[in-house]
Amino acid sequence: QRAIHFERGVSNTIGNLGGQLLLLGRYGEAIPYYQQSLQIDERLGRKEGASLDLGNIGFSQNGLGKLNEALATFDRALVLARESGSKKDEADWHKGKGSAYLGLGKYDLAREQYRSAIEVYEKAGLKQQMTEALEDEGNLYELLGDTASAEKDFRRAMDISRAIGHPRGVTNCLTLLGDLEWRQKRYDQAAALYQEAYSRAKDSDDRGGMAGSLISLALTFRDQGRLDEGMSKAQQALELARETGASLTEARALFALGELERRTKAEEKAIGEYSAGLEIAQKAGQTELEWQLAYGNGQAMESLGRNDDALVAYRQAVTI
Numbered sequence: 002q003r004a005i006h007f008e009r010g011v012s013n014t015i016g017n018l019g020g021q022l023l024l025l026g027r028y029g030e031a032i033p034y035y036q037q038s039l040q041i042d043e044r045l046g047r048k049e050g051a052s053l054d055l056g057n058i059g060f061s062q063n064g065l066g067k068l069n070e071a072l073a074t075f076d077r078a079l080v081l082a083r084e085s086g087s088k089k090d091e092a093d094w095h096k097g098k099g100s101a102y103l104g105l106g107k108y109d110l111a112r113e114q115y116r117s118a119i120e121v122y123e124k125a126g127l128k129q130q131m132t133e134a135l136e137d138e139g140n141l142y143e144l145l146g147d148t149a150s151a152e153k154d155f156r157r158a159m160d161i162s163r164a165i166g167h168p169r170g171v172t173n174c175l176t177l178l179g180d181l182e183w184r185q186k187r188y189d190q191a192a193a194l195y196q197e198a199y200s201r202a203k204d205s206d207d208r209g210g211m212a213g214s215l216i217s218l219a220l221t222f223r224d225q226g227r228l229d230e231g232m233s234k235a236q237q238a239l240e241l242a243r244e245t246g247a248s249l250t251e252a253r254a255l256f257a258l259g260e261l262e263r264r265t266k267a268e269e270k271a272i273g274e275y276s277a278g279l280e281i282a283q284k285a286g287q288t289e290l291e292w293q294l295a296y297g298n299g300q301a302m303e304s305l306g307r308n309d310d311a312l313v314a315y316r317q318a319v320t321i
Contacts, residue, residue, distance in 0.1 A: 026209025028064035029246035052081035066249040066285030092121035106288035292321035
């Protein structure tokens with residue numbers, strides 16, 4: 002493309018290189034490619050191309066836990082999508098904003114964004130994209146305790162994914178259905194679903210999916226008393242998260258490690274894991290994870306007889 006001075010082709014190709022890294026969960030590596038593509042598209046006056054670049058930067062920022070930055074990026078992308086008449090991109094950026102609001106604990110705003118995205122995808126016949134929005138909406142319902150609505154969304158997404166031959170969608174739904182089983186304390190069923198999700202992610206070298214399913218397995222093994230197995234899974238997840246630069250995944254892995262260490266009476270180590278994870282979650286504004294890490298700190302401190310410190314940590318969790 003460079004040899005024939007076709008800048009639009011250069012931009013598209015650079016963007017696709019970023020896309021490969023984004024799909025593999027290597028968010029920090031993806032952003033510089035999208036930024037290069039954005040510079041070209043802005044110079045050429047390509048609003049649709051610039052919107053796509055910005056939206057993908059927003060998704061990468063979500064993956065890195067830079068949620069407020071992501072919201073601002075998605076807003077810029079939405080303006081350009083509307084100006085260029087790209088309905089798919091407009092829906093994508095609504096979905097991205099929903100995920101950022103979810104991470105920030107702004108659940109009503111997240112639900113509005115997911116609902117807007119699903120409506121646009123359905124009208125446009127964009128089934129793969131619709132499954133992803135259904136997964137996100139279902140995850141929100143699960144977080145709010147509405148398991149019936151969550152399962153309805155996940156199973157609808159699973160059916161669509163299978164019908165259109167979308168393996169990653171099936172993998173995601175396996176993990177999400179595993180979460181529902183875990184919440185209902187059906188740990189054997191949850192572990193089986195997480196293990197199947199991990200195998201599918203590994204086959205496609207989806208490192209983000211691998212780390213996420215390993216964390217879920219680690220916490221399930223915690224609840225089953227399989228502490229050594231859980232520690233191994235959590236450590237694997239932590240290594241994957243650090244390799245890919247996915248800070249929120251790293252914080253979740255640290256939480257899992259802290260939980261397992263606390264159960265094995267290694268409270269001092271657990272406090273170190275919780276505190277490191279809390280620092281990451283605070284920088285990202287990830288309130289759901291913040292309170293869990295603060296509460297874990299309180300439990301570990303209480304076990305050590307550090308009651309005053311434990312009260313501070315518990316009050317921090319309540320405040321969050």
